[in-house]
Amino acid sequence: MTYTNNPEKAFSRPSRAPPNPRLLFSPAPMENGKGMLSSMPNLLRLLVATCLLIASAACSDGAREEPGASESMKIGLLLDFSDAPETSADRKRAFDLAIRHVNEAGGVLGRPVEAVEADATRDPELGVDAARRLVESEGVHAIVGPNASAVALPVAEMVAGPAGVPIISPSATSPRLTAAADDGYFFRTALSDTAQGPVLARVTAERGFDNVGLVYVDDPYGQGLAGSFEESWDGQVRSVPVDRGQTAHLADLQVSAGGGAQALVVITFEQQALAIVQEALQEGIYTQFVFSDASKRLSLVREIGGDRLGDMYGTAGAPAPANDATAAWDAAFAAAYGGPPQVTYVKETYDATIALALAAQAAGSLDGAAIRDQLRSIASPPGETISGTPDGIAEALRLLADGRQIDYQGVANSLDWDSTGDLLQGYIGTWRFTRDEWIQDLETILFQN
Numbered sequence: 001m002t003y004t005n006n007p008e009k010a011f012s013r014p015s016r017a018p019p020n021p022r023l024l025f026s027p028a029p030m031e032n033g034k035g036m037l038s039s040m041p042n043l044l045r046l047l048v049a050t051c052l053l054i055a056s057a058a059c060s061d062g063a064r065e066e067p068g069a070s071e072s073m074k075i076g077l078l079l080d081f082s083d084a085p086e087t088s089a090d091r092k093r094a095f096d097l098a099i100r101h102v103n104e105a106g107g108v109l110g111r112p113v114e115a116v117e118a119d120a121t122r123d124p125e126l127g128v129d130a131a132r133r134l135v136e137s138e139g140v141h142a143i144v145g146p147n148a149s150a151v152a153l154p155v156a157e158m159v160a161g162p163a164g165v166p167i168i169s170p171s172a173t174s175p176r177l178t179a180a181a182d183d184g185y186f187f188r189t190a191l192s193d194t195a196q197g198p199v200l201a202r203v204t205a206e207r208g209f210d211n212v213g214l215v216y217v218d219d220p221y222g223q224g225l226a227g228s229f230e231e232s233w234d235g236q237v238r239s240v241p242v243d244r245g246q247t248a249h250l251a252d253l254q255v256s257a258g259g260g261a262q263a264l265v266v267i268t269f270e271q272q273a274l275a276i277v278q279e280a281l282q283e284g285i286y287t288q289f290v291f292s293d294a295s296k297r298l299s300l301v302r303e304i305g306g307d308r309l310g311d312m313y314g315t316a317g318a319p320a321p322a323n324d325a326t327a328a329w330d331a332a333f334a335a336a337y338g339g340p341p342q343v344t345y346v347k348e349t350y351d352a353t354i355a356l357a358l359a360a361q362a363a364g365s366l367d368g369a370a371i372r373d374q375l376r377s378i379a380s381p382p383g384e385t386i387s388g389t390p391d392g393i394a395e396a397l398r399l400l401a402d403g404r405q406i407d408y409q410g411v412a413n414s415l416d417w418d419s420t421g422d423l424l425q426g427y428i429g430t431w432r433f434t435r436d437e438w439i440q441d442l443e444t445i446l447f448q449n
Contacts, residue, residue, distance in 0.1 A: 072111040073360050075099070075353060076134035078127070078145030078155070078167075081119045084269065086299055088147065090341050091170060091349040092117070095144055097336055098353035105394035108360050120146040120155075122244060122269070127151035131159040131167075141366045142356040143167040144349060148269075149174030150219035150244070156186035164368035166375065168355060170348035173293070173317065174220040175228065178420045185372055187421035189348040189355075189412060190317045191428065193221075195447040196293065197228020199428045200265070200315045204290045207313060209263045210235035213256030213286070215242055215249070215276055216267035225267050225292055236261075242268065242276075249276050253285045263288035270297040277304060293317055296344050301433040310435030313442075318429030319347045319412035321444045325387035329411045332390065347388075351410035354393060355379060358408055361400040379415035383407040424449050 077095050079088040096115070103112045116138045118130040127146055134140045143165060146152045152172035160167040161183035169177075169186070173193045180186055204212060214229065216222035218241035226239055238259050240252045253276070256264065264286040266273050273295040280286040281304070291314030301309045320326070329347070334340055341347070356371065358378045363370035377383075378396075383405030386396040396406050408415060416424040425448045431441050 071366065072114050073108040073357065073366055074114045074116055074138065074140040075356055076138065076140035076143040077115060077117045078120045078131055078134065078143050080122055080147045083122045083271070084147060086297065087343045090343045090346050093333070093337050094341070094346045094350040095353050097333060098350045101390045101393045102354070102357045102397070104390060105397050108357050109364065113357060116140055120151050122148050122151065124151050124154045128154050128158050131155045135159060135163045135165055140165065141360065141368065142371055144352045144356070145169055147171050149177060149221040149224065153177055153180055153220050156180040156182040160185035166356065166368055166372045168352035170352045171345035174224040176220045176224055178422055184421070185368070187375060187417055189352045189410065189415065189423070190345055191423055191426040191447055193225040193228050195426065196315055196317065196428050197225055198232040199430065199445055200229050200290070200292060201232035203313050203315055203430055204263070204265060205235065207263070207290065211259060211261050212237050212263050212265050213261035214239040214265040214267065215252060215256055217242060217244055217269065217272065219244055222267050229265065242272070247275060249279050250283060253280050253283065257285050263290055265290045266295055267292045269294045270300055274300055274303055281308060290314060293344055296431060296439060298342060298439060302437045306433065306435040306437040309433045311432055313430065313432045316344045316429055316431060318427040318444050320427055323409065325389050325392065325409070325411050328389040347412035351388065351412050351415060354388060355408065355415055358396055358400065358406070361397055376417050378406055379408045379410070379417070381407050385409055418449070
């Protein structure tokens, strides 16, 4: 890799009534004023009639329409609306914008795309249940989400693979997802944390620290990013896992600081990060912090204050610094919602939604395997380069309907997926909290696998 600056449960889908059988055989010619059957003995007549019925049914079954020929595509949005409302709201806006752009261009297979939402929460069991409802009750053909790796992993293995429904997560970054047993149905538009970990270690060292404490949420996301950080860190570190629902952290903070740590690296979600930082400050254990992507939230600096968190740095997955679609997409988002996105992985959510729609159009079908098998082809050469703008999406749908190839260049990243559904390249950004309680993006670093 290189860096350069710049369970097994049967699934049942909602039944879709097949077309009415059609009569594919014409009556036998007349002989001497009688039909062929009327001149046969009763038993032989019965056998011939039975054979004709079986043949007719077989031919009629073979002539059925492809899935999706007479129905609208349904895309599910599976985000953590309960525990991360600020984050999920902005990502939902990008999802809605993508659906709008597709439908304004005529939809998929000539019909408007329908959106269905579900709350993934951060609980893996509840997330799996929500995904199953989207598939079994709502009949979605594809899913955007989940947010969190801890939910994405079981959803990939227990829903996407067994049900044959393609899923693209815009923000699940755990390295464990690379090896998920999902039968090839799980993709993501965010880089694995094998890319973020080294950048987080570099930023920490550049802040002048060589001895740090590290607290991380004890789930696939936290474990993966903490491990990636530790592999790249040359200084001293004391790492302490914390449970997802844990509210008191004094003992863990004391352990992490026990080796003379100069700063605390925080790898957990916004509410838990808030509790950890507040407790560390109140107890006088830490005054310096470095943050991962899950803590890149305005709510964190505004709750604690810019006087305490101003000039504290962090890392996060980032969209490309600029491409042909950037200005037009930013303007479309601002026109729809009154301003730019405020959180991470918003453009990645848009790209995930567009990719699923274009793959269905390319497949000429809403069959899950057919959509999955087109995801790589619609976003890689050869084919006409397509940008993530309303005009670009309309052109892509038209070209695919004509049987031509496209190369969709995402708003966030180019969507060149490897055989596991991981991106071959993308960007990691560095950022800092400001004293006037904003977030300033600093550097964008290209990762290539």
